[in-house]
Amino acid sequence: xxxxxRKQRVLEAIIxxxxxxxxxxxxxxxxxxxxxxxxxxxxxNEMADLEEMGFIxxxxxSAGRIPSQFGYRYYVDCLMxxxxxxxxxxxxxxxxxxxxxxDLEQVIQETGKFLSxxxxxxxxxxxxxxxxxxxxxTVELLPLQERAALLIVITxxxxxxxxxxxxxxxxxxxxxxxxxxxxxxxxxxxxxxxLRRTILMELYDELQREKNLLQIIIDLLEETLKxxxxxxxxxxxxxxxxxxxxxxNIEKVRRILGVLEKENEIRELLNEGSEExxxxxxxxxxxxxxxxxxxxxxxxxxxxxxxxxxxxxxxxTRMEYPRxxxxxxxxxxxxxEVLRGF
Amino acid sequence: xxxxxRKQRVLEAIIxxxxxxxxxxxxxxxxxxxxxxxxxxxxxNEMADLEEMGFIxxxxxSAGRIPSQFGYRYYVDCLMxxxxxxxxxxxxxxxxxxxxxxDLEQVIQETGKFLSxxxxxxxxxxxxxxxxxxxxxTVELLPLQERAALLIVITxxxxxxxxxxxxxxxxxxxxxxxxxxxxxxxxxxxxxxxLRRTILMELYDELQREKNLLQIIIDLLEETLKxxxxxxxxxxxxxxxxxxxxxxNIEKVRRILGVLEKENEIRELLNEGSEExxxxxxxxxxxxxxxxxxxxxxxxxxxxxxxxxxxxxxxxTRMEYPRxxxxxxxxxxxxxEVLRGF
DNA sequence: CATTAGCACTCGACGAACGAGAGTGCTAAC
DNA sequence: GTTAGCACTCTCGTTCGTCGAGTGCTAATG
Numbered sequence: 001x002x003x004x005x006r007k008q009r010v011l012e013a014i015i016x017x018x019x020x021x022x023x024x025x026x027x028x029x030x031x032x033x034x035x036x037x038x039x040x041x042x043x044x045n046e047m048a049d050l051e052e053m054g055f056i057x058x059x060x061x062s063a064g065r066i067p068s069q070f071g072y073r074y075y076v077d078c079l080m081x082x083x084x085x086x087x088x089x090x091x092x093x094x095x096x097x098x099x100x101x102x103d104l105e106q107v108i109q110e111t112g113k114f115l116s117x118x119x120x121x122x123x124x125x126x127x128x129x130x131x132x133x134x135x136x137x138t139v140e141l142l143p144l145q146e147r148a149a150l151l152i153v154i155t156x157x158x159x160x161x162x163x164x165x166x167x168x169x170x171x172x173x174x175x176x177x178x179x180x181x182x183x184x185x186x187x188x189x190x191x192x193x194x195l196r197r198t199i200l201m202e203l204y205d206e207l208q209r210e211k212n213l214l215q216i217i218i219d220l221l222e223e224t225l226k227x228x229x230x231x232x233x234x235x236x237x238x239x240x241x242x243x244x245x246x247x248x249n250i251e252k253v254r255r256i257l258g259v260l261e262k263e264n265e266i267r268e269l270l271n272e273g274s275e276e277x278x279x280x281x282x283x284x285x286x287x288x289x290x291x292x293x294x295x296x297x298x299x300x301x302x303x304x305x306x307x308x309x310x311x312x313x314x315x316x317t318r319m320e321y322p323r324x325x326x327x328x329x330x331x332x333x334x335x336x337e338v339l340r341g342f
Numbered sequence: 343x344x345x346x347x348r349k350q351r352v353l354e355a356i357i358x359x360x361x362x363x364x365x366x367x368x369x370x371x372x373x374x375x376x377x378x379x380x381x382x383x384x385x386x387n388e389m390a391d392l393e394e395m396g397f398i399x400x401x402x403x404s405a406g407r408i409p410s411q412f413g414y415r416y417y418v419d420c421l422m423x424x425x426x427x428x429x430x431x432x433x434x435x436x437x438x439x440x441x442x443x444x445d446l447e448q449v450i451q452e453t454g455k456f457l458s459x460x461x462x463x464x465x466x467x468x469x470x471x472x473x474x475x476x477x478x479x480t481v482e483l484l485p486l487q488e489r490a491a492l493l494i495v496i497t498x499x500x501x502x503x504x505x506x507x508x509x510x511x512x513x514x515x516x517x518x519x520x521x522x523x524x525x526x527x528x529x530x531x532x533x534x535x536x537l538r539r540t541i542l543m544e545l546y547d548e549l550q551r552e553k554n555l556l557q558i559i560i561d562l563l564e565e566t567l568k569x570x571x572x573x574x575x576x577x578x579x580x581x582x583x584x585x586x587x588x589x590x591n592i593e594k595v596r597r598i599l600g601v602l603e604k605e606n607e608i609r610e611l612l613n614e615g616s617e618e619x620x621x622x623x624x625x626x627x628x629x630x631x632x633x634x635x636x637x638x639x640x641x642x643x644x645x646x647x648x649x650x651x652x653x654x655x656x657x658x659t660r661m662e663y664p665r666x667x668x669x670x671x672x673x674x675x676x677x678x679e680v681l682r683g684f
Numbered sequence: 685c686a687t688t689a690g691c692a693c694t695c696g697a698c699g700a701a702c703g704a705g706a707g708t709g710c711t712a713a714c
Numbered sequence: 715g716t717t718a719g720c721a722c723t724c725t726c727g728t729t730c731g732t733c734g735a736g737t738g739c740t741a742a743t744g
Contacts, residue, residue: 026736041688044737062694062736103506142479142496150500158486160494162502164445238580239603242596250592254584261581341487368707383717386708404707404724 003053008079009036010046011055015067015075019318022245024064069283069317072295076280076321083322085330092118093327097334104128104159104339109234111311111335116237119324121315122260123236124296126270128308128339136187141180141217143173151220156189157304165220179214231309233266244316246293255290270298270310278325283317295319299328302336311335345395350421351378352388353397357409357417361660364587366406411625411659414637418622418663425664427672434460435669439676446470446501446681451576453653453677458579461666463657464602465578466638468612470650470681478529483522483559485515493562498531499646507562521556573651575608586658588635597632612640612652620667625659637661641670644678653677 003011013034017025027040027047036043047065050056055071058064067075085093096114101107105127112123140152144164149171153161186202238260247253259265265288272287273279278299284292297319298312311332313324345353355376359367369382369389378385389407392398397413400406409417427435438456443449447469454465477498484492486506491513495503528544580602589595601607607630614629615621620641626634639661640654653674655666 024736028736039688040736041690041738042686045687048738058737060695061738063696064736137484142500144498144500148500150496150502152494152496152502154484154492154494156486158484158490158492158506160492160502160504164500237603239596239599242592242599248592250584250590250595253592253595254581257581257584261579366707370707381717382707383709383719384715387716390709400708402724403709404722406707 003050003055006036006038007046007050009034010043011050011067011071012075012079014047014050014056014065015071015079018066019320022318024059024066026064029064067318069285072282072317072321073285076282080322083326085326089118089327090330093330093334097331097338101338105232107335107338108309109236111331112234112236114236115311115313115327115331116240119313119315119320119327120237120240120243121313121319121324122238122240123234123311123313124260124266124270124298125234125236125311126267126309127232127234128303129231135189135191136184139180139183139187139221141176141183143176149176151217153221163220165217168216179217183217231267233263233270235260235266241314244318246316246318252293256294259288259290269296269314270312273298276300276307278329280321280325293317295321297321297324297328299332301332301339303339308336308339345392345397348378348380349388349392351376352385353392353409353413354417354421356389356392356398356407357413357421360408361662364660366401366408368406371406409660411627414624414659414663415627418624422664425668427668431460431669432672435672435676439673439680443680447574449677449680450651451578453673454576454578456578457653457655457669457673458582461655461657461662461669462579462582462585463655463661463666464580464582465576465653465655466602466608466612466640467576467578467653468609468651469574469576470645471573477531477533478526481522481525481529481563483518483525485518491518493559495563505562507559510558521559525559573609575605575612577602577608583656586660588658588660594635598636601630601632611638611656612654615640618642618649620671622663622667635659637663639663639666639670641674643674643681645681650678650681 010030013030013036014025017029017033027043030036030043031038031040047056050071051058051065054068055074056065057068059066093114096110101110108125108127112125115121116123135156137154137156138152140150140154142150142152144150147167149165149167151163151165155161238257241247241253241256247256268287269291273281278297280295280297282295286292286294286296291314293316294314295317296312296314298310300307300310302308311328313328315324352372355372355378356367359371359375369385372378372385373380373382389398392413393400393407396410397416398407399410401408435456438452443452450467450469454467457463458465479496479498480494482492482494482496484494486492489509491507491509493505493507497503580599583589583595583598589598610629611633615623620639622637622639624637628634628636628638633656635658636656637659638654638656640652642649642652644650653670655670657666
């Protein structure tokens, strides 16, 4: 779809104004505020064309125009120039991420809070999958009660994963210790990803006698490490939804919050367009019908160079795309930087 | 404050009706629906008295009456008969808590979801403080990077508490191992509560050389174990707030959600009346001014007979006190029962 | 031929007016 | 002490008219 220079400028003006005011914008306003050098009448003609092409729409006759979903898409893809963070914004991000934020979970939650605070949208973040925890350091099996033990995996990066497991009757604490010992020895230094491979064979050899138990433990280990288990999701600034005039309607808010209460939905929201870079999903591009009036920008963050999880911002379709995207990018980079030390 | 039998019945009728309908209730309604055997006119007289005494109020002349906060308080304290769960409710609770719910965190979250679902209010729960984790089993210090180590505490009940700590420069892995060793030996079998006592002295003796480091570690241990750190709080059914007609106003919702986003506030909400049994806080009895129109019922749950955390329900002052309290009691008991196995 | 001024027209927002309905308080009768 | 009767009050929903913003069309303009 080709549109000429002036139409572009009109469209851009409409979007900018609507993003700022949340009110339908009329020809007069554009002529006044964005000096395109033409009269309202001309702009009206352009608007009529833009509407016919599907970039903008009219809530009702004799109202101004608002951008359509398609219009936003065009804007995001073709029109929008990259936003340069203000010095203050840069500083805010920098100083925020220089501060101590505690352990991994806290860092992630703080990032969410920060992003929601600075953008006024709602932040959604998925915690890192286990993939990125790095290499095994120790594996321990501590006897608990009669037939239960605690499986503790510690990785070189300092992540601790623990899970209570049930044992088949016939295991003594001594056995457990032996198994721990052997597993620690064998698994030390390999990555969790490599677990499935030949190492297992070695283990089997070593622990012929406890084959059964070992099988159980390995299964459990794998299960425990499965991504879905570990990709917890976090929310920041739910309230911000209520700040948007388009959501001053309880019914809409309820439906959106309803979705946000379900971890899976959020995960989907985050991962759907899971390319490497930044993803912008506008209105109906979201699978959830509750989010027809929302846009979601997401981006991947890394731990030690490997994609770890995603962080995103959820706002109305009338979103400050350039600024939000820029902030998100910078924050993701800063987050990855902080997590390098983990 | 003494009020006669009939006034009580009128008050009770007003409360019941208002709780059910959320509409001011008039004399005619009471006469019709709750057969007190007197005419509306008589009831009107009683209502005038009740109003003068502060139990009920009038939103405006020529509206019906609604219970005042004081009225609810009187109702909860003196009038309300205990609610017997329906068979279905009993079954729901039973079957819910018989199911596997995974680890501690999951159990707690599921409890919250369940309670919010069955009551239509918002559930708030604090996770168990460290107090209940029982006795030390092992204490480990694993070297991570140059000047960082991982402190891992495992208790006999299988809880794992871990925290990354920073070291003063001068510590070798060997030292760390020695310290771990000694600490494990000395601390094994004592409860976390006893930590502060004489044991520390022994430790100091044993580890003269590492006095400095030990001090740091002990401090850290204490800090890490401090209740506030560990008492994570969970929310269930935030949306339910939106279902209440009194919160169909965005501004109110925003203020309430604003508070609910702050962990500390929730903790306060839960712990303020931290007697053993059930606590009901009505409207202004909550310290937060945002909760003037809310009531909170909380109760303690236990792990192995020791108070562990609190679980509560947050709803409008117009709350179904008897039913909510009964459900909460039963759920807390069931929860404690499930947690016995932890 | 693109642009623009002018103008009639449309539609929602807002406020005033108004009647209906619910509920009260008071008085007087039972 | 209780109740019927009644005037009074206040809210809520409806209707109606006005206002203003904004459009689309037409004809004039450079």
